[in-house]
Amino acid sequence: MAVVTDKKTTSVYNFDIQYELLKKYKSANGWFWSAFKRYPLMYLFGTIVFGVSTYLATKTTALIGEALDYLLIEGFSTNFNKTIGLMIIYVAISWACLSSGAYVWSIASFRVQRDMRQEFYDVIQDHSMAFFDVNDSGVILSMGMNEINQIRMAMHPGFRMLMTSIFSIVITTVFLWQYDLIIGVAVAVSFVVYLIIAWIYASKVGPIRRKLAKDLADLSATSQEMFRGIDVVRSFDNHDKEINKFGHISNEYALDMKKEGYLSAFYWPALITIVFTAASFGYGIWLVIEGSFSIGVFISVLALLMALSRQNFMIPMRLIMLQAGLQNSKRLWDSMAFKDPLTQPEKPVESEWNKKISFNNISFAYPSTDKKVLDNISFQIPAGSRVALIGGPGSGKSTILKLLLRLYDPTEGDILINGVSMSSMHTSHVRSNVTMVEQDIFLFSDTLKANISFAKPDATDEEIGKAAERAQISQFIESLPNQYDTVIGERGVTLSGGQRQRVAIARALLSNPKLLLLDDSTSAVDIKTELRLRKAMDELMKDRTSIVVTQRLTTLVAADMIILMKKGRIVDIGSHTELLERCQDYQFMCQYLPITNESVASNDVGGRN
Numbered sequence: 276m277a278v279v280t281d282k283k284t285t286s287v288y289n290f291d292i293q294y295e296l297l298k299k300y301k302s303a304n305g306w307f308w309s310a311f312k313r314y315p316l317m318y319l320f321g322t323i324v325f326g327v328s329t330y331l332a333t334k335t336t337a338l339i340g341e342a343l344d345y346l347l348i349e350g351f352s353t354n355f356n357k358t359i360g361l362m363i364i365y366v367a368i369s370w371a372c373l374s375s376g377a378y379v380w381s382i383a384s385f386r387v388q389r390d391m392r393q394e395f396y397d398v399i400q401d402h403s404m405a406f407f408d409v410n411d412s413g414v415i416l417s418m419g420m421n422e423i424n425q426i427r428m429a430m431h432p433g434f435r436m437l438m439t440s441i442f443s444i445v446i447t448t449v450f451l452w453q454y455d456l457i458i459g460v461a462v463a464v465s466f467v468v469y470l471i472i473a474w475i476y477a478s479k480v481g482p483i484r485r486k487l488a489k490d491l492a493d494l495s496a497t498s499q500e501m502f503r504g505i506d507v508v509r510s511f512d513n514h515d516k517e518i519n520k521f522g523h524i525s526n527e528y529a530l531d532m533k534k535e536g537y538l539s540a541f542y543w544p545a546l547i548t549i550v551f552t553a554a555s556f557g558y559g560i561w562l563v564i565e566g567s568f569s570i571g572v573f574i575s576v577l578a579l580l581m582a583l584s585r586q587n588f589m590i591p592m593r594l595i596m597l598q599a600g601l602q603n604s605k606r607l608w609d610s611m612a613f614k615d616p617l618t619q620p621e622k623p624v625e626s627e628w629n630k631k632i633s634f635n636n637i638s639f640a641y642p643s644t645d646k647k648v649l650d651n652i653s654f655q656i657p658a659g660s661r662v663a664l665i666g667g668p669g670s671g672k673s674t675i676l677k678l679l680l681r682l683y684d685p686t687e688g689d690i691l692i693n694g695v696s697m698s699s700m701h702t703s704h705v706r707s708n709v710t711m712v713e714q715d716i717f718l719f720s721d722t723l724k725a726n727i728s729f730a731k732p733d734a735t736d737e738e739i740g741k742a743a744e745r746a747q748i749s750q751f752i753e754s755l756p757n758q759y760d761t762v763i764g765e766r767g768v769t770l771s772g773g774q775r776q777r778v779a780i781a782r783a784l785l786s787n788p789k790l791l792l793l794d795d796s797t798s799a800v801d802i803k804t805e806l807r808l809r810k811a812m813d814e815l816m817k818d819r820t821s822i823v824v825t826q827r828l829t830t831l832v833a834a835d836m837i838i839l840m841k842k843g844r845i846v847d848i849g850s851h852t853e854l855l856e857r858c859q860d861y862q863f864m865c866q867y868l869p870i871t872n873e874s875v876a877s878n879d880v881g882g883r884n
Contacts, residue, residue: 291401291618291619292397292398292401293398293401293402293611293612293613293615296394296397296398296611297611297612302608303601303604303605303607303608303609304601304604306391306604306607306608307426307429307600307601307604310383310384310387310430313383313386313387313390314383314386314387317379317380317382317383318380318383320376320379321376321377321379321380321383321435322376322438323376324372324373324375324376324379325372325373325376325380325435325438325439325442326442327368327369327372328368328369328370328372328373328376328439329369329439329442329443329446330442330446331365331366331368331369331372332365332366332369332443333443333446333447333450333579333582334365334450335362335365335366335369336575336578336579336582337450337575337578337579338358338361338362338365338575339362339571339574339575339578340569340570340571340572340573340574340575340576340578341358341571341575342355342358342359342362342571343570343571343574344569344570344571344572345358345571347570347571377435380431380435381431383431384427384430384431384435385427385431387426387427387430388423388424388426388427391423391426391607392419392420392423394611395418395419395423395607395610395611396419398611399415399419399610399611402613402615403615403616403617403682403683404677404682404683405615405616405617405641405642405643405683406610406613406615408641408642408643409642409643410610411492411496412496412499413492413495413496413497413498413499413500414492414493414495414496415610416495416496416499417491417492417494417495417496418488418492418606418607418610421488421491421492421495422488422491422492422603422606422607423603423607425488425599425600425603426600426603426604426607427600428596428599428600429596429597429598429599429600429601429603430600432593432596433593433596433597433599433600434593434596434597434600436589436593437590437593437594437597440586440589440590440593441470443582443583443586444466444583444586447462447579447582447583448462448463448466450579451555451576451579451580454568454572454575454576455558455559455562455567455568455576457558458555458558458559458576461551461554461555462551462552462555462580462583464551465547465548465550465551465552466548466583468547469547469548469587470590472547473590473591473594474594478598480535480594480595480598480599482602483531483534483535484535484595484598484599484602484603485602485603485605485606486531487528487531487532487535487599488602488603488606489606490524490527490528490531491528493524493527494521494524494525494528497520497521497524498521501517501521535595548583548584548587549584549587552580552583552584552587555576555580556577556580559573559576559577560573616642616683616684617681617682617683617684617702619701619702620698620699620700620701623699623700623701623704624695624699624700625695625700625704626692626693626694626695626700627692627693628692628693628708628709628789628790628820629658629659629789629818629819629820630658630692630693631655631656631657631658631691631693631694632655632656632679632690632691632692632790632820633653633654633655633656633690633691633694634652634653634654634655634675634688634690635653635688635689635690635691636651636652636653636687636688636689637649637651637652637653637678637685637687637688637689637690638650638651638652638685638686638687638688639671639674639678639683639685639686639687640686641683642683647686647843648669648671648674648843649671649674649675649678649685649843650842650843650844651687651688651844652671652843652844652845653688653845654838654845654848656820656822656836657835657836658820659818659819659820660820660821660835660836661821661823661833661834661835661836662820662821662822662823662834662835662836662837662838663822663823663824663825663830663831663834663836663837663838664676664822664823664824664825664837664838664840665824665825665826665831665837665838665839665840665861665864666839666840666841666846667840667841669842669843670840670841670842670843671840671842671843672794672824672840673714673794673824675822676711676792676794676822676824678690678697679697679709679790679792679822680705680706680709680711680792681697681700681702681705681706684697684698708788708789708790709788709789709790709791709792710730710783710786710788710790710791710792711783711792711793711794712776712779712780712782712783712792712793712794713779713794714794714824716767716772716775716776716778716779717767718763718767718770718775718778718779720762720763720764721762721763722757722759722760722761722762722763723752723755723758723759723760723761723763723778724736724739724759724760726763726767726778726782727739727742727743727759727778727781727782727785728782728785729782730782730783730785730786731785731786731787734785736759738785739759739781739785740759742781742782742784742785743759743778743781745781745784746777746778746780746781746784747777748774748777748778748780748781751774751777788819789819789820790819790820790821790822791819791820791821791822792821792822792823793821793822793823793824793825794824826868827868828865828868831851831865831868832851834850834851835850836848836849836850837849837850837851837854837861839854839858839860839861839864841860846858846860846861847860847861
């Protein structure tokens, strides 16, 4: 019987993280600029104190000429001393404002970086396997680390310093305007033109920055792949090949950096302000000669113009950093906005997993290809059945298990659990009732205890020990110095193949699923251990549906139902005896299954027990 799950009252289901994020930020630019909405008070405080700091710094520069005039006319008078004292006070306050603003701004920016990285991680982890089929894990890792760091750098120090530069330009222009209208207008016009052309010019860096991000991601992916497969690289003595491969990608990255450096070096918009500054300087000298400017006023104007020239050369770098952040946010946004073929239902339903399972006209092709892995297959699995899937490589056996975990949805057809479509169930509900021991065992670089209890973090030590005992791994674990607290290497590299699979089986046993999926789960276990393991698992499989991908004759004989697959189609369905009688493909396959060794092992184990 289907149970409708109320979206408002069910907290265990995480409803469409991607949809909520895309709805909230609208676009890559919206996500990038959301930094100011996340921590508005911190950024507002920073903006205000930066404005105060810039004003006081500019005022101090302007007072240089005033102090000089007092010195030339009155000497070391009271007015001169007051002006110098005021300059010192302004500098101190300006420094305090700048320091406090930079501190608060940096805290806000690093918090934004943290939040964006978490949002990226949440959305990417919520994607179905279709996303990971077409995206390299090394590239995803680089995006989550390097490119989000580029966004943070665009905010701090990039945008912060760009903002202070604009403050400086505006305030300095106002001061120059007070000295002379012509100089003020000339500087204002020159910087408006400069900023427009500078932004257009800096936008040319955008595609280069996007390419740089891709090159960096490729570098990360290549190095990660090489280190993960270091044993293969060394066993085939392919060091030079991998070094050359990495060097080629590294050179690509260097060439793109060279292009960006070329644009920065030959930044011609800066000529505009240089020309205007030079003209203003000449005009100021003429005003001094005419008597309209005192020496002090001229020095103040000159100091302000020099300050503007400094900003002129600093703005390009800040614009490039801002462009880099925008481009990287677009790359990250594209990954987060991935159109996932597997979607969560708006009103999910639940079903009883200890009932009949039906595959109705199922066809499936992986998202990255058009080739059908499953082609119009149909079958029914009675409740509590032990089902064996057998067939050659590429026949679709493992794909059936993935569909039952709802890692993918069928391209055509429907899978029913007690009459309820799996596509109407939330993936959390499916995976809380189904456990799979995969062919390629993945263990975390953590303790054995943490790996076994991964599906049930609150499991007691007694439950963990019992699961390990049933999986025939407890004796090995207890022989270790730290026993269950022993930390294994990355992907369980310090364990043998058989040990890794038995740890994975213990993990599956502890989860106590209603549907148990095993994909060649005993392929790395010796015959004697497999037989002992099967005896322990027989108790687990009572009144529980289990589906096993296998090439073991003993597993086939013990199965209630065997599904023989070939090139994505079902050849025949039946028991071992039935298929031996009528199916030539099954008869041929059984001739090459290991019978003698299993029989000997069975006698040996039976004798000991």
